[in-house]
Amino acid sequence: ITGNVGIKGGWAAGYGGCANRKFAAGPEMPDNPVKAKISVMNWVQAADDASKVTPDMGLKDADKLDSNIRILFSLAGNYLANQNPDLHQAVRVLEDESKIQFIVASDLFMTPSAKYADLLLPETSFMERWNIGETWGTASYLILSEKLIEPEFERRSDYDWLREVAAKLGIENEFSQGRDEKAWIEHIWEQTRLAMPDENLPDFATLQKTRQHLFKSAPFIAFEDNIRDPENHPFPTPSGKIEIFSKRLYDMQHPEIPALSHYVPAHEGPEDALAKDFPLQLITWKGKNRANSTQYANPWLIEVQQQTLWINPQDAQKRGITHGDMVRIHNSRGICEIPAEVTPRIIPGVSCY
Structure with a gap:
């Protein structure tokens, strides 16, 4: 409408940015x-009762x-007991050895997910291995991440x-093709x-000296060809x-995905009947002392910003809460202090942490 x-x-x-550039990938994976x-x-449901995972739930290439x-392998991630749609179900499945029989976790830190591992492996940091880092978002450059120090103790990539x-x-040759990490x-x-070829990328020896490359090709413009030439680019x-x-x-007839855009009240939002029992809406934001759960327990960064619950003075007065009080917040899923x-930087009826 706005053009x-x-x-x-x-x-x-x-x-x-870099996400739209076609980098060569490797190593080649054999046919699965x-x-x-x-x-x-859906991994929790697939571990709990796989019969309930259907194409309607996102199952692909099978009925x-x-x-x-x-068996679960969790490498460089904290997804097992962190960002799940139903954390209670995830914990129940992880603790039931008749369902998940073996868990391997490789990480730098003792994360909530790592605590469920049967085999816990100490991983290396980015300073102890070779890699090429792309920028997050819209920037158009990359950086060579060099191995600066050898891993200590028993840590391995x-x-x-x-x-x-x-x-x-007996398949080492097929797996590595004779290359170590840097060679890959x-x-x-x-x-x-x-x-x-049009980008004039430096050879690897030169990249080790410059340590970065700024792409000079034209910026990515989504749907440019579709607008310029709709006949040949529908x-x-x-x-x-x-x-x-x-x-x-429209044919899907899904009430939450309307054929013509309009406002759809959110589950458990202010219009929901649950608001009678839980009158405060809870929102969250990105803290400046961590990225999602990464560095959440870092004492230096906790000094930068303490996790608090923002609440409007009107809502606080109704509940007898003063600034700095330790409060308990709860809903049907759980409780935290x-x-x-x-x-006043948060409006009445809304809380945030």
């Missing part, structure tokens, strides 16, 4: 005889799963110990140079056009 689609600065699906794929959000998930496991299984980084970089919709009304969504920060 922002397909133009520079229009910001219609324009989130890009199991074609079924599930959303990462059903043949078995429940029994995931590639290092997985290569040794492959050797035990160099190989992937050189393959990327061949795949992007939109990926049934009509090939931008659809204000979607017949495909947190210091209160009484401030």
